[in-house]
Amino acid sequence: EPEVTQTPSHQVTQMGQEVILRCVPISNHLYFYWYRQILGQKVEFLVSFYNNEISEKSEIFDDQFSVERPDGSNFTLKIRSTKLEDSAMYFCASSATRTDTQYFGPGTRLTVL
Amino acid sequence: KNQVEQSPQSLIILEGKNCTLQCNYTVSPFSNLRWYKQDTGRGPVSLTIMTFSENTKSNGRYTATLDADTKQSSLHITASQLSDSASYICVVTALSGSARQLTFGSGTQLTVLP
Numbered sequence: 001e002p003e004v005t006q007t008p009s010h011q012v013t014q015m016g017q018e019v020i021l022r023c024v025p026i027s028n029h030l031y032f033y034w035y036r037q038i039l040g041q042k043v044e045f046l047v048s049f050y051n052n053e054i055s056e057k058s059e060i061f062d063d064q065f066s067v068e069r070p071d072g073s074n075f076t077l078k079i080r081s082t083k084l085e086d087s088a089m090y091f092c093a094s095s096a097t098r099t100d101t102q103y104f105g106p107g108t109r110l111t112v113l
Numbered sequence: 114k115n116q117v118e119q120s121p122q123s124l125i126i127l128e129g130k131n132c133t134l135q136c137n138y139t140v141s142p143f144s145n146l147r148w149y150k151q152d153t154g155r156g157p158v159s160l161t162i163m164t165f166s167e168n169t170k171s172n173g174r175y176t177a178t179l180d181a182d183t184k185q186s187s188l189h190i191t192a193s194q195l196s197d198s199a200s201y202i203c204v205v206t207a208l209s210g211s212a213r214q215l216t217f218g219s220g221t222q223l224t225v226l227p
Contacts, residue, residue: 045214
């Protein structure tokens with residue numbers, strides 16, 4: 001069964017450094033998403049992406065964040081200058097249509113020191 | 114502000130028993146409600162999706178109900194198994210024009226003991 005994959009599974013970085021989290025969505029899906037989950041808290045929506053542009057974003061997704069689909073398979077989330085409070089699990093998801101079920105990847109645990 | 118409240122926060126049951134998890138929401142305009150299962154350290158996995166006109170939907174041992182009038186949903190798990198131990202998250206989608214917003218509940222942490 002096709003699945004969303006994410007790399008790396010764990011990322012440790014120093015405050016102020018840039019990180020890029022990578023995702024490979026399900027191949028025939030057209031809608032892509034990033035979510036985050038701070039330890040012990042609920043999942044929060046960050047951004048959705050369709051047709052090579054951001055379609056929706058939350059207030060969390062500020063200028064420090066950017067997303068890109070650099071090729072036909074990868075979908076990336078870049079955090080330009082990480083802060084301690086960026087430490088969280090970051091989930092990528094994809095769906096075939098805007099209203100279809102979103103399939104989540106296993107997540108990348110980001111730790112900012 | 115859109116909100117999704119789940120209860121109980123945590124639940125411990127014995128293997129083989131049934132349980133029911135609750136979700137109350139204040140999300141408008143309502144589009145659909147999903148229940149997800151999230152194993153520790155993993156991404157959420159969709160169990161059921163219900164739209165405004167659906168009252169009940171089953172997926173194996175999982176049965177979800179929706180009362181759009183009272184804005185309540187429940188997830189009933191029958192004959193629980195050890196592998197059912199996970200967090201169960203209620204997610205409600207609001208759809209207004211082209212804008213879609215997903216609001217996640219905090220989840221119910223279910224532990225099934227042998």
